[in-house]
Amino acid sequence: MDGPRINRALARLSSEVVEENHGAGDLFLVGIRRRGVPLAERMAQKIADLEGYRPPVGVLDITLYRDDLSTVGAKPVVNRTDLPGDIENRNIVLIDDVLYTGRTIRAALDQLIDFGRPRRVQLAVLIDRGKEHRELPIQADYIGKLVPTKKSEIIKVMLQEFDEEEGVVIVERPLDAA
Amino acid sequence: MQTTFNRRHLLGIRELQPGEINHLLDTAETFREVSKRQIKKVPALRGRTVINLFFEPSTRTRTSFEIAAKRLSADAVNVSVSTSSVTKGETLLDTARNLEAMAPDCIVIRHSMAGAPFHLARMTNAPIVNAGDGAHEHPTQALLDALTIREYKGRIEGLKVAIVGDILHSRVARSNIYLLTKLGANVSVGGPGTLVPDEFAELVENGLRVEKNFEDAIEGADVVMILRIQRERQDAAFFPSMREYAVHYGLQPRHLERAAPDAIVMHPGPMNRGVEISSEIADGSRSLILDQVTNGVAVRMAVLYLLAGGSHTEAEERPQPARKQKRERKVSTE
Numbered sequence: 001m002d003g004p005r006i007n008r009a010l011a012r013l014s015s016e017v018v019e020e021n022h023g024a025g026d027l028f029l030v031g032i033r034r035r036g037v038p039l040a041e042r043m044a045q046k047i048a049d050l051e052g053y054r055p056p057v058g059v060l061d062i063t064l065y066r067d068d069l070s071t072v073g074a075k076p077v078v079n080r081t082d083l084p085g086d087i088e089n090r091n092i093v094l095i096d097d098v099l100y101t102g103r104t105i106r107a108a109l110d111q112l113i114d115f116g117r118p119r120r121v122q123l124a125v126l127i128d129r130g131k132e133h134r135e136l137p138i139q140a141d142y143i144g145k146l147v148p149t150k151k152s153e154i155i156k157v158m159l160q161e162f163d164e165e166e167g168v169v170i171v172e173r174p175l176d177a178a
Numbered sequence: 179m180q181t182t183f184n185r186r187h188l189l190g191i192r193e194l195q196p197g198e199i200n201h202l203l204d205t206a207e208t209f210r211e212v213s214k215r216q217i218k219k220v221p222a223l224r225g226r227t228v229i230n231l232f233f234e235p236s237t238r239t240r241t242s243f244e245i246a247a248k249r250l251s252a253d254a255v256n257v258s259v260s261t262s263s264v265t266k267g268e269t270l271l272d273t274a275r276n277l278e279a280m281a282p283d284c285i286v287i288r289h290s291m292a293g294a295p296f297h298l299a300r301m302t303n304a305p306i307v308n309a310g311d312g313a314h315e316h317p318t319q320a321l322l323d324a325l326t327i328r329e330y331k332g333r334i335e336g337l338k339v340a341i342v343g344d345i346l347h348s349r350v351a352r353s354n355i356y357l358l359t360k361l362g363a364n365v366s367v368g369g370p371g372t373l374v375p376d377e378f379a380e381l382v383e384n385g386l387r388v389e390k391n392f393e394d395a396i397e398g399a400d401v402v403m404i405l406r407i408q409r410e411r412q413d414a415a416f417f418p419s420m421r422e423y424a425v426h427y428g429l430q431p432r433h434l435e436r437a438a439p440d441a442i443v444m445h446p447g448p449m450n451r452g453v454e455i456s457s458e459i460a461d462g463s464r465s466l467i468l469d470q471v472t473n474g475v476a477v478r479m480a481v482l483y484l485l486a487g488g489s490h491t492e493a494e495e496r497p498q499p500a501r502k503q504k505r506e507r508k509v510s511t512e
Contacts, residue, residue, distance in 0.1 A: 061208075064220035064250075069487060076207045077182075078483070107502075114217045 001145065003166030006126065006159075009144035010039065013124050014046035016142050021091050024048075026119070027055035028090040032062060032108050033079055035097035038161040039126060043095060058083035060094075065107035081111065088116040093142075098124040102138035127155055127168060130157040181344035183484050187306040190315035191356040199324070199357060205480035206325050212249060213475055223252035226283040226458050231273070232309070233259045233289045238447055238471060239309050239318070243286050252486065259369045270294060271301055278302045282487040287311075291348075305485040310320070313347050319446050320353035322477040324361065326470050327401055330442055335362035338438070340395045343405030343427065343454050346373045346416070350446045351405055355381055368395025369405075370427055370433070372416040392427055401438045404429050404445045404455050426451045431458055442466050 001009075018024055024047050031040030040057045048054035061079040063069075094108055105123060112121065124142035129149045131139070148171070149155060154171045158164075181197035183205075191199070228247040232240050240256060247254035257277070259265070264273060270289070277285060285303045287295050292312035299306040310316040327334055339358050340415055345351045345367050358365050359382045366387035367374055379388045389395040396402055407423060417423050434441060443464045451457055459465060 064212075064222040064483075069222055078205055080208050080210075080211055110221070114219075115215065 001168035002120065006132070006144075006166055007042075009126060010042050013142045013144055014043045015050060015178060017043070017093055017122075017124065018047055018050055020122070020141070024051040024053045024055050026089070026091045027093065028058065028085070028087055028118070029055050029093050029095060030058040030060055030083070030108075032060050032094065032096040034162065035157055035159055036060075036095045038159050039097060040095040043093075043124070056084050058087075060108050060111055062104060062107040062111055065111045067103060067107065083115055086116060087112065087118050089119045092118040092121045094121060094123045096123075096125050096154050097159075098127045098129060099123070099138075099140050099143075100129045100133050100155075102134045102136040103152055104154060105138045106136050126157060187295075187308075188317055188481055188483070188485060189299055189306065189308045191294050191317045191320050191353045191433050192315065194357075194360070196360050199321070199360060200445060202321055202326040202477070202480055202484070203325055203328060206321065206476045207328075209249075209479040209483070210325075210473065210476040212479070213251035213472070219249050219250045219251055222483055223247070223250035223282045226250075226252040226286045227281070228252045228254050228286065228486065229277050229282045229317065229450070230254060230256045230309075231277065231285055231287045232257065233264065233270075233287070233294075234310070236288055236309070238474065239288065239421070242305075242471070242474040243318075243482075245477050246475050246482055249475070250461070250479055250482055252315065252482065255282075258377070263359075270297070272460065274298050278304050284482060307481055310349055312349065313352070314349050314352045315356075316349040316446075317353050318474070318477050319350050320357040321481070322470055322474040323350075323354055323403065324357055326444065326466055327442070329469070329473070330466060331400060334358060337363045337400045338398055339363050339365050339401040339403065340368065340397075340437070341403045342392045342395055342404065342429070343367065344369045344373045344407050344416075345369055345378060345405065346375055348405045352381070355386060359386060366395040366399070368392035370417050370423070373431060373488065390477055393419055393433055393436060396433055396437050399441055402434065402437055402441055402443050404443065406448065407450055407454050409430060409450075411495060420450075420453055428453055429455050429459055431456070431462070434459070434464070444470055 021027055029040045029044050033038035037059050044054050044057045059082045061081045063078045122141040125140045126144040128140055128146045144168045149170060152173050154173050156169050156171050158167050160166055179197055180195045183198040183201045183346050212218060230240055230243050244254045282304050286307040287298060288309040289311050294311050294313035295306050295308035308315055308317055324334060331337055341351050341354060355365055366389055367378060368389040369392050371390050374388060376388060379386055443459055445455055445467050449455055449460055451460060
């Protein structure tokens with residue numbers, strides 16, 4: 001998947017989101033750090049192009065809500081969570097680059113609920129690695145592309161904002177780290 | 179050079195590298211936001227236990243550690259000396275070993291003896307946080323002071339910081355001198371000659387100015403830190419009376435005229451109002467004393483999170499995963 005294809009997928013996701021929510025009025029996009037954040041920004045821009053209204057974009061850092069915090073060796077760096085405005089009664093669209101086990105989304109949902117009671121929370125992902133990997137009953141409402149993968153593989157999403165290039169590749173996980 | 183704080187204990191600032199200090203401050207900055215939420219609690223330390231073991235009186239620091247632990251969802255237990263078995267003659271080490279037997283994930287200790295936290299760190303297994311040991315160090319105070327300076331001045335490097343008052347008895351002064359000089363500030367200390375020992379110049383390698391006249395120390399300062407006169411540690415006559423101290427060394431608005439025009443004023447608390455600081459300054463617009471207290475919670479959250487958050491033994495045993503990729507293939511776009 002290259003840059004233009006990522007762009008087209010995001011355009012489709014954005015129009016699906018607008019259609020499903022009957023406009024952009026109550027929308028509130030929330031990107032999950034790190035790569036969900038630029039994706040959310042891009043989708044907000046596309047929604048603005050479609051509807052003439054740019055929904056607010058928030059940022060979630062789920063580090064403190066991880067369920068493996070006590071088992072990961074080095075403590076991950078905690079970054080800031082920033083939700084501009086009230087999420088009460090809004091239609092939240094959580095946005096992340098890859099949906100895999102579903103544990104990140106679980107953490108994001110828990111954190112989101114601590115900030116208020118949204119009317120509805122939906123999930124948009126650029127890549128869905130397939131249902132068979134899920135460890136929690138979580139599915140995406142909007143999927144850029146379904147990419148069935150093996151557990152021994154890693155999906156690498158590269159975005160200009162962090163990686164200098166754009167694209168999605170599958171990388172074989174090194175055996176000694178599996 | 180170390181860029182992340184990966185230690186087992188926080189015993190002092192002296193042994194830390196600038197990168198470790200900055201990691202602590204950056205983490206604290208993130209936690210400051212948690213305290214502004216409506217639900218001021220995150221589940222990061224759920225199921226963990228933090229024991230506050232205080233052998234000296236404290237309101238601010240103990241409450242601050244307790245709130246910090248609770249906002250991380252840890253259980254905080256406070257032991258204060260007046261109600262503990264110490265009054266029955268138990269030694270520090272026995273007290274600590276007994277507490278350790280109850281499997282805490284972190285012990286925060288304040289003690290009047292310099293080195294008490296180091297002793298515990300050597301003799302027990304729990305991560306230890308020094309919350310002030312004698313006249314030695316008070317690392318979380320220095321960290322919260324630095325966080326406050328960074329918040330209002332945007333940086334620490336190159337700033338002129340004056341620390342004035344009872345330097346001799348102050349663990350806050352020592353920790354701040356270490357921290358601020360490590361991060362590149364120009365630090366001067368000043369106060370009555372009896373309370374500003376010349377040996378302080380040897381504390382750090384790079385330029386600490388020791389002034390006998392405290393007004394000279396304040397000259398051009400961006401930050402003025404005022405220290406409390408520690409009545410409880412004044413066993414000898416360092417100055418004739420509190421009243422005389424207030425007259426000659428109490429910070430008045432006129433003293434600040436020699437500082438930088440936008441200088442900020444800090445005090446670690448508790449204040450002796452009208453002694454080392456006039457009410458006019460303490461309650462004035464330059465005073466950041468209450469901001470320091472707010473930042474104290476954020477700093478202690480960061481410290482507890484980094485010490486009690488993960489499992490250190492695992493971190494040491496687990497080999498770093500190799501980052502080499504064997505092959506890549508494009509995600510098909512059909």
